[in-house]
Amino acid sequence: MRESGPVTDPQQPSATDRSDADEVEQHVCPKCDAQPGSPCRSRGGAVASAYHTRRFTMVPRLKKALRVPTPADRGPGRPWRPGTPPPAPIDPDLPSADIRIGYARCSTLGQELDSQLDALSKHGIPRDKIFSEKISTRVRVRPRFEEALRTAREVKAHAPHCRVIFTVYEMKRLGRDAAELTALADHLTAHGLVLEMLAGPLPGIYDPTGPGKLLFAFFAAMAETERENIRESTLEGLDTAARKGKHGGRPPVITDDMLHTVLRRRAGGESVEQIQPDLVIPTGKRKGQNPSVASIEAVEAAHADFAALHAGEVPGPRSTVPDRASL
Numbered sequence: 001m002r003e004s005g006p007v008t009d010p011q012q013p014s015a016t017d018r019s020d021a022d023e024v025e026q027h028v029c030p031k032c033d034a035q036p037g038s039p040c041r042s043r044g045g046a047v048a049s050a051y052h053t054r055r056f057t058m059v060p061r062l063k064k065a066l067r068v069p070t071p072a073d074r075g076p077g078r079p080w081r082p083g084t085p086p087p088a089p090i091d092p093d094l095p096s097a098d099i100r101i102g103y104a105r106c107s108t109l110g111q112e113l114d115s116q117l118d119a120l121s122k123h124g125i126p127r128d129k130i131f132s133e134k135i136s137t138r139v140r141v142r143p144r145f146e147e148a149l150r151t152a153r154e155v156k157a158h159a160p161h162c163r164v165i166f167t168v169y170e171m172k173r174l175g176r177d178a179a180e181l182t183a184l185a186d187h188l189t190a191h192g193l194v195l196e197m198l199a200g201p202l203p204g205i206y207d208p209t210g211p212g213k214l215l216f217a218f219f220a221a222m223a224e225t226e227r228e229n230i231r232e233s234t235l236e237g238l239d240t241a242a243r244k245g246k247h248g249g250r251p252p253v254i255t256d257d258m259l260h261t262v263l264r265r266r267a268g269g270e271s272v273e274q275i276q277p278d279l280v281i282p283t284g285k286r287k288g289q290n291p292s293v294a295s296i297e298a299v300e301a302a303h304a305d306f307a308a309l310h311a312g313e314v315p316g317p318r319s320t321v322p323d324r325a326s327l
Contacts, residue, residue, distance in 0.1 A: 029055040037085035039074040102130035116169040170200030181220035254299040
């Protein structure tokens with residue numbers, strides 16, 4: 001994971017990885033005028049089955065070849081379409097620099113981001129280049145995360161000679177789904193971006209080749225397992241608490257005693273507005289206050305529906321606006 005050796009553009013195949021087709025398509029074809037990045041074309045307007053001789057002889061190591069076939073992924077015999085031209089070579093005289101885009105995340109509003117923000121700032125990332133949000137990784141669309149990725153891609157497009165580094169505090173800040181993490185790493189590599197983690201099991205620059213990719217996949221799977229363990233432990237704790245009579249969530253605004261009072265006085269002909277001032281919330285943030293008229297009506301309606309279901313009736317639809325005249 002640690003950075004070592006010269007930095008290469010991951011969008012460009014190395015000399016050892018470049019195929020015959022990649023070498024040939026660096027040149028314009030003198031016979032069919034196919035531009036760089038495109039296969040040769042036949043007279044009938046289809047993709048030629050082999051590159052034209054005058055084109056592949058421009059590659060020194062292919063000069064003596066009798067025939068250079070077009071790879072299957074170029075679609076020989078299919079209607080010809082221009083391919084993607086190779087990116088222009090980067091001027092070696094241009095000044096190069098590392099540009100970092102930071103991202104910080106925590107799952108709940110009760111958690112704090114300060115430690116992540118401080119670590120990213122100490123690593124030399126300006127606060128205006130750090131994107132942060134409080135959102136769970138289970139939420140597929142994370143607005144600030146998408147904005148950070150978009151910013152990194154735009155910076156790389158405007159400064160291709162610079163190395164753009166997407167920096168997070170640790171792997172689990174990106175997510176806890178193994179497939180999603182692997183896809184994200186591949187996405188960054190495909191766009192010429194570099195992933196960096198400051199802490200966790202894989203600190204340093206992510207190496208998308210060799211052992212680095214294997215380790216990343218392993219720890220991504222471990223992160224997913226950890227999330228599942230946390231979820232199972234939470235559900236077990238809630239189940240144990242429920243069996244002991246302890247239920248989470250906010251205390252109810254309308255208690256059973258208050259509901260009995262409402263039903264008794266409503267049976268006596270009183271309106272909800274007459275009853276509401278005499279009801280007092282016993283616990284919670286609104287302790288000592290009166291419940292709203294809407295809360296009383298909602299609980300009363302739910303009680304009536306429950307009674308109707310027990311009697312074998314199907315409750316009818318209710319208007320969203322109560323009819324005051326009927327109260």
